[in-house]
Amino acid sequence: DGRLGFPGGFVNSQKRTLEDGLNRELLTKLGEAASAFSVERTEYRNSHAEDTTHVVAHFYAKRLTLEQLEAVEAGAPKAKDHGLEVLGLVRVPLYTLRDGVGGLPAFLENSFIGAAREVLLEALRDLELVEPGSVLNFKRHSFRQPSLNSRT
């Protein structure tokens, strides 16, 4: 809907497991290349409850080979939801440019759906893809800085 988020959806937990629901959702959102792998219980990372909606989002992170990632990117425009719920697929920059803003800091200034931003940060920290100190830094500065954003 114009914000950044992760593929996911609701699961009837009496009928199927969370992982089964997630893997089906990945096919719809990312396309057929997602059938080359499946997300397993061991890849569960964290959960976030939303105060207002009483929704609990469970987050999984899957490590792909570069070939698998490229196959997903190549197939994504043919996914069922592409052009509808999904407007595109972007990689998360895991670097910070020398100006201290470009890269992950700038990426985190985008608008995210629900708890997607926090969920991402937590997973990046747990997977040790960013230094723990830098995550704290992003959290502290998660309010918007007018000097960066309010260009009129």
Added chain:
Amino acid sequence: DGRLGFPGGFVNSQKRTLEDGLNRELLTKLGEAASAFSVERTEYRNSHAEDTTHVVAHFYAKRLTLEQLEAVEAGAPKAKDHGLEVLGLVRVPLYTLRDGVGGLPAFLENSFIGAAREVLLEALRDLELVEPGSVLNFKRHSFRQPSLNSRT
């Protein structure tokens, strides 16, 4: 670099035209599918000068058929700059959901490179893809609203 922007670059105006430079840049950023069309002088929309860098950005908008757009999307992951300068390709939502936020308003809350946000809004208005009143509305609210963004 984690922000949203348009494909483009610098042109040595003594050696080639702006349109020639742009069309070469589109090949690098969007991939070979961009060779199916070329952006012409008549598709020039507007120019924005940046105070600090003394760079003047000239913006062009090209109308594609759905087939051309889908070809660009399918070929984009094979573009030279994909995974480097370009982290992905997203469509701009030209609708507003019933909640008044989802769609274009939420999209415009993302972080943009340089004047990309203003350039986009101006072109959408000139091309009559959004109602003139709604653009004014986006401009007025272009400062960040803490209630929408500072989720910690």
